[in-house]
Amino acid sequence: MSADNGPLIIGFLCNWCSYAGADMAGTSRIAYPANIRIIRVPCSGRVDPLLIVKCFEEGADAVLVAGCHPGDCHYNEGNYYSRRRFALLRALLDFMGIEKERFQVKWVSASEGKRFAKIITEFTEDMTKLGARKAS
């Protein structure tokens, strides 16, 4: 969004795994780029495609949805639904001119602080290479 601060990434993290994973990264003092703005949601299944499209409309460079690994959902099956939903949304966004790379879905468990930091670091690097979105 802004050339100085690098890409703006919005992250929707599920309360039970990924948000706790991000917390774990923090308490373990693992540094990751501040380009991600985290929004805590009850479940990755709660993330309505409207939220994703709205982020892009309002000028986000990339969006991340992170949830529990399949089989680990706190609500048993929320992430299975979101997996199907976002497989379709990703194809639609790509078709409409938002690169596939800009919308990522990742599974991060509560103990994977290191993995969370790695995902954010790599995602930020990729988005910096890809550059800001020309639109909006």
Add this chain to the structure above:
Amino acid sequence: MVADFTQQIRDKAKELLEKGTVECVIGYETGSDGFSARPAFIYESAEVERLIFDNTCSHNLVKYLLNKKGKPTAVIVKGCDSRALNLLLSEKQIDRDNIFIIGVVCPGVVEWGWNNHSDQLQIRCNWCRQHNPVIYDFLVGEPVTEGPPDDFADIAAMETKSTEEREAFWREQAEHCVRCYACRQACPGCYCIDCFVEQLDPEWVGIRIAPEENLMWNTIRAFHLAGRCISCNECERVCPVNIPLSLLNRRMEREVLGLFDYRAGMSEDAVAPLITFMKDEKLGIGE
């Protein structure tokens, strides 16, 4: 052939209304320009002579059943429209017991506008693989053999463009959009009482008619029809600024077919792909 279709439809409508099986027959009549069809609602058996069927009958009349809940109604459907019936039945929006379906083996519909008549088939007919109705109580016409599976050549052509070109293409389309919501009003799959676009809290789509808001509307509408669109292409036909909405809907249709081997509206007890899941599937997401 088509004159014969008209007669068969009139005879059946007359019988249904006289017996009292239904209180209304939803069909087509000649519009006031003298040749293009428009929807007709026939309540009296004396009025059945108004009904016609020809190659300008493009409206998807299934949409009107949503206003006829609880009232026995007969409806005339072409192949594509019949899939919309299955869609609404599977989503429990209409009651099969109240509906009498007059299916017509579709000869194809032509491009037409007000006082403007051509022999050119509408683009939906090029990719149509459903000339025969999938659900009906009474069939008009002889079932035909359907063509080979669709190759989605229009989508593939669009995908050869770069992401920037596609972005620019859709942005330009969004600049034309006036958000009249004709696409939604014509769509049998769009029946939400409170559409997201009219919600004020949260206000998903702002009230101003600007490209960003228009793009948001068209993206989300396409997504809400993913795995539900039955390719009647009425949205594109009614669009006053000719936005190629079929590209979006067909992109989703191809994806759903590829990932889940599913075509919307093929059976009345189908389970749509986004309301179910399989634990071990690989969809290229999260891996």
